[in-house]
Amino acid sequence: MTNEEILSGLAEIVNEVAGVETSEITRDKSFVDDLDIDSLSMVEIAVQVEDRFGSKVPDEDLANLRTVGDAVDYVAKHT
């Protein structure tokens, strides 16, 4: 899977969970500071990421995924 495909899949998940427009969801955006996503929504996103990409995100790793780019790279490395 390409990074673009991961980004587009992740954007759909973030849109579904938090209502952020998919066009807003770019690599450099911070989940908390730019997209206003709270820790509860991050847990939902992690569950859906696992369902969609098969990459399990343990809590200690989830806490380190600060930006959308961090999440894309994490999925690319763990699928």
Next chain:
Amino acid sequence: MTPPDVVVTGLGATTPLGGDIASTWDGLLSGRSGLSALTREWVDRYELPVRIAAQLATEPAETLKRVEARRWDRCEQVAVIAAREAWQHAGLGDDGVEPERLAVVIGTGIGGAVTLLEQDDLLEQEGMRKVSPLTIPMLMPNGPAAYVGLELGARGGVHTPVSACASGAEALAMAWRMLRAGEVDVVVAGGAEACITALPLAGFAQMRAMSTRNDEPERASRPFDTQRDGFVLGEGAGVMVLEREEFAAARSATVHGRLAGIGTTSDAYHITAPEPEGIGASRAITAALRTAGVEPSDVGHVNAHATATSVGDVAEAAAIRSSIGDHPVLTAPKSALGHLLGAAGAVEGIATLLAVRDNLIPPTLNLDEIDPEVKLDVVAGASREVELHAAVSDSFGFGGHNVALTFTQA
């Protein structure tokens, strides 16, 4: 120094009769029924004896953003919808009151029961990881008040009275106390409930508290009628914006009426059965008149709690006769709205205030033959024009809670 008077400057609701105040009040005045057949698949699956309900006229998702609908339990959704309407109606805008001088009090009977049941199903069927991280904020009974408080930026306190079917009225009573004590300038107060699902219906049905007139949904809720056989479960929310009179006057707000006095008592009689002579209810009404400085002879109207149970309706009638007399003209809105549980007292308080404002009392539906034990004038057939100075709204709840509210002209 006399305590400040409490005025009502904003109203909001979403009910089985309409998605806002105008449609709800018009529905009550014109004698429409909000009751209908319940056609959900679980009604058949569990062979529920009750197949009727008073469901919202407007689905919350129609007016909420998609993510709001996704993140909020239905009980929270209706609370926010009603609060938004009330806030807009009051015209307070973004900076009409200091956040520290604004409080929220939204009562509920059981809060996010639907979420609790749905998430338990998910846990059972799909395991721990499928349980939503929003489960707790969705099911907690203070969720409706908390979301309204977040939305309005209220920092003067957010509270949730839980007293079963008296919760909505108790929220208004608590708001009155906070304003009279000078704690805040504005309180957004009311009640919310949305739990039309299998388990609550099964539980109430097992108590034999509900009507099973399944073939005639619109005829099922029959307060004060000889053929009454219990209440019909409803859902909805009602919210008022209440202010200290001086605060409302200083901003030249339109005042729709006054919450002039309140009374709250408890029966200490039985966990669910009403005390049959209505002594606790009578004391609550008397207190609501005394705190309002209103004489029984001034009360022209009572909006009755009247759920259409055999004991409750006549106990309430006895309480009204002993505390006020046999002159007030009654209406029983649950005949049209169903029983909104924790929202009932708030929605019915709004109806009482509007009756005083408009000098119009809505009809009680399905009152074909009044129970001879009632011995009071109950409006039936069509709404009635009556010049009103003061009116009382009664609310009672499982647990022996009695709340009475006195509303007077602006």
